[in-house]
Amino acid sequence: MNLPISFDPPHRLLLGPGPSDCHPRVLRAMAAPLLGHLDPAFTGLMNNLQDLLRKTYQTKNPLTMAISATGMAGMECTLVNLLEPGDKIVVCAAGHFGHRMIEVANRTGAHVIPHTVPWGKVFDLNQIREILQNTRPKVLGIVHAETSTGALQPISELGKLCHEFGTLLAVDAVTSLGCVEVDVDGWEIDAVYSCTQKGLSCPPGLSPVSFSERAAEVIKNRTTPCQSWYLDLGMLMKYWGQDRFYHHTAPISMNYALYEGLRVVTEEGLQARWARHKLHHNALRAGLETLGFAYATQPDAILPQLNAILIPEGLEDLPIRKAMLEEYGIEIGAGLGDFRGKIWRIGLMGYNARRDIVMQVLSALGSVLIRKGHKCDVGAALAAADATY
Amino acid sequence: MNLPISFDPPHRLLLGPGPSDCHPRVLRAMAAPLLGHLDPAFTGLMNNLQDLLRKTYQTKNPLTMAISATGMAGMECTLVNLLEPGDKIVVCAAGHFGHRMIEVANRTGAHVIPHTVPWGKVFDLNQIREILQNTRPKVLGIVHAETSTGALQPISELGKLCHEFGTLLAVDAVTSLGCVEVDVDGWEIDAVYSCTQKGLSCPPGLSPVSFSERAAEVIKNRTTPCQSWYLDLGMLMKYWGQDRFYHHTAPISMNYALYEGLRVVTEEGLQARWARHKLHHNALRAGLETLGFAYATQPDAILPQLNAILIPEGLEDLPIRKAMLEEYGIEIGAGLGDFRGKIWRIGLMGYNARRDIVMQVLSALGSVLIRKGHKCDVGAALAAADATY
Incomplete structure (x- = not known):
């Protein structure tokens, strides 16, 4: 057979909606030799990575980690862990990724209540209050920075509002983290997911997530198993927690990359x-x-x-x-x-x-x-x- | 705050069940700058990667690609796409990963029939024939190389046997691909998944999968949506196929790595x-x-x-x-x-x-x-x- 040719990516400057270019330090970190996923040197790195993630998300949430797949898996992870069949979720959709959230939520067997405004617009808190009052959902899902429309949803007061009605707030921070403020604790966000290839200047491949104690409690008290084994936070927290229970083989190099990317973020401030x-x-x-x-x-x-x-x-x-x-x-x-x-x-x-x-x-x-x-x-x-x- | 220290992995020789050490060429490939996931240079790489995967799996299956998560996601992808609630699957379990398959299959709503032998043993084809005859399942799942026991299951005749009963054969090739023969077409395997961090000497982070025309037909004719949005092959094949329909942001660097790893495999033969x-x-x-x-x-x-x-x-x-x-x-x-x-x-x-x-x-x-x-x-x-x- 003809041997396949080597691949050298052409020169690019990535100024689309992501992936964005990696920081050069991140690229170098990727080339380091592997460690085992249960090696004390690697689990030590996981601890430090979690600390940096908490700083970046501005949270003290113990349940803060990197899901071993891209940002869309972070969305799925959030929804399949918080929702059980029959639960109610309101999804605010003002663009492609809001509608994605509806699609993914629909596959959980939950009752999905869409709240839409035209593309390019953001949501009004008073309208959301009304919907919460009328529907009393378990979860409200919203996109912080809608990648398809370039709109930043003001959400600093939304967590408080949700909690008036006993609703959990789930936020898509895929395009916001590392670029604009995301204050998970200050804004009372219960579940948040992001990606690595935008504001964090790493390659795509992981989804940093964080869950409040309130959300962690809900996950612990599920009456049905999470429909996804790979994204089951009940098991994932045993690997990312003290137990270091083997679940799957973490993408070692991607975790090196994210750690270095978060170091760059932390050094800049x-x-x-x-x-x-x-x-x-x-x-x-x-x-x-x-x-x-x-x-x-x-x-x-x-x-x-x-x-x-x-x-x-x-x-x-x-x-x-x-x-x-x-x-x-x-x-x-x-x-x-x-x-x-x-x-x-x-x-x-x-x-x-x-x-x-x-x-x-x-x-x-x-x-x-x-x-x-x-x-x-x-x-x-x-x-x-x-x-x- | 104290700035976090840089991470330099200590020297290791990885002789466990995986991850194994990367090939040095693979590590170098990881450090290349990113491309966009819809860049013609990247979609060209995807085509070439699929060709190399087909060679490595010894198949002509069009539906051959890399799932954007680790080997366990390949297992979940296979099961959630082939199975619908109420379907019957026989899972042969002779170790940790066979039992994992039972666990993952249980979350699909399928009727799971476990067939177990003691750890360290392999299955007898005559016994499997009997079970197929009695249960007529839609799918039979089996681990080719059981990572927990070091046992190689002889499966060269199993596909033919399954097809006598109209059953699809799903094979876990996580620890076999790149080390021992895996002949997807010759052995009539309908669904197969593997990982990158063992026989292919790449970092963990992708799961190469392949599905026969027969399996692709079953997936196309589902009456319920796949429970996972992230692992939905109906959508994934539109990104990996001619359409190049945006689904999620592929882990660019990991695909560089896998391409280089497969080049090494192909060059060696x-x-x-x-x-x-x-x-x-x-x-x-x-x-x-x-x-x-x-x-x-x-x-x-x-x-x-x-x-x-x-x-x-x-x-x-x-x-x-x-x-x-x-x-x-x-x-x-x-x-x-x-x-x-x-x-x-x-x-x-x-x-x-x-x-x-x-x-x-x-x-x-x-x-x-x-x-x-x-x-x-x-x-x-x-x-x-x-x-x-």
Whole structure:
């Protein structure tokens, strides 16, 4: 047979909705030799990783760990552990990932009550209060940073509201963690999941999760077994806890990567990291608006780390993304669902929230747009971005 | 706060039941920069990876891919996709992982019929025929290489037998793939799953799976949705197939690793790889028997890649494994379940099936045994091993 050729990834700058580029320290960490999943050196690393995760999530929750699969498994893990057949859940959906949550919740046998607003909008707390009052669900699920619309849902008061009605709050922090504040204890979040490949600048492959004591109690008191063996927190907590009970073989290298990624986050400091995302967002936004772009997102809810911008009238989606990828090696994101063909999503996440990258994407995008017949002033866009610093 | 210290894994030689050491080329592949999960360069890699997986599994099955989680998720994926509530499955269990299959199958709502033999034994085809005749199950599940007992189940005729009764054959190849023959098409296997961290010498984190046309048909004709969204093959095949439909963000670096691991396998050749495992097993076995060890496994079913040996009378399990780890950096495996405290498991898998490693583990183990008061002749053991080459 012909031997297969070696694979060398072409140069890319990942400015879509994720994966984002890894921090170079994370890439180096991945290349370290393996340890056994029960080796004291590895279980020691797990302890330290959990401590760093708690700092990043701003929580004291003992039940804080990394699920051995990607962010979507974190969503499934949260729902299949909190819900039993017949339980009620309200899912707030204002985009692709909110609707995903409905889909995943539907497979648990729970009674799912969708609460939707149009794509690009966020939810009103008074409306949620009304729904909680009328439905008294066991769980309310909501996406913090909706990756498909670039909208940041204000949730700092939502946990308190849920607890008035004895409801658990489950939050999707896939696109928020490491980019904007996520205050699990302060905001009274009961269950939260995220990913590694966005604000944490690691490769995809793990889902950091955390559960409040209240949620842990609910999980302990289930009357039916969790429908997933792989995602069963009752067993997973015995591996991540003191017992070190063998459950599955943890993805060793991915845990090295996450540990190093969280070290980078901790060294920078959470406040400084959020401020950095805001700083470079302001520059990018000034540049994009000068190029003629408008945001698809409700103005007071625009995510700094993911810019969902409307494709101007007369421009084609795919040829421009293709030119960006092939000519400049820059990946920007397409629209999903209601926004398919209508928006682009430009992410400046984690390691990629940098001044050099802002200028690079503005100059490349502006140049491609002009070539495709769109009238815009690239020099003015760069100057507008530069002036924000 | 105190900044967390950097993590440098201590030197280890992983000779337990897995993870085994990565091939150095695989470690280097992991450190490459990321690509987007829909980047044409990455989807091209996926195609090539599927081709290599088909070669390694010896199959033409279109539905051949890597599940984005570890081997246990491969088991769950297989069972939740093939089974619907009320379906019948016979699970053959002769060790920890056979019993795991029962546990995972129980969570699907299927009617699970366990068929057990004592740990260390393998199943008799005539008995299985009788059970198939009496129960007519939809699926028969069996472990090819039982990691907890070191036993290789002969399955080359089992697919044909299952098909006489309209039963699908699902095989756990977690510890066999890359070490001993797995002939998916020739043996008429309908569903198979494995891991990356044993015979393929990659880090843990993916589960290579393959499904026959017959199994794919059954999955397509389900009347209930798969209980797992993350492991739903109906959706996964649209991402791994021509459509490239976004489902979840694939673990990019792990796929780089698996591709490189499969390149190494293909370059060596399957026959040569199996012969190499047998060669070094024979040497290790000669040495171990000279040291006074007996196998815990039925004599005609001993796995070359995983040697399950009885701990001699009067020796303690933990102190000896601890000495091996702390003094020599060598990890060997403990016993599980019925074999807890009774056996050690020494793996020579993939990259670790080498002559230098045979001599290294014999000399270290022999030296520790003598120090602990066990009478044995290390020089004779090394000579016995050497004489087999």
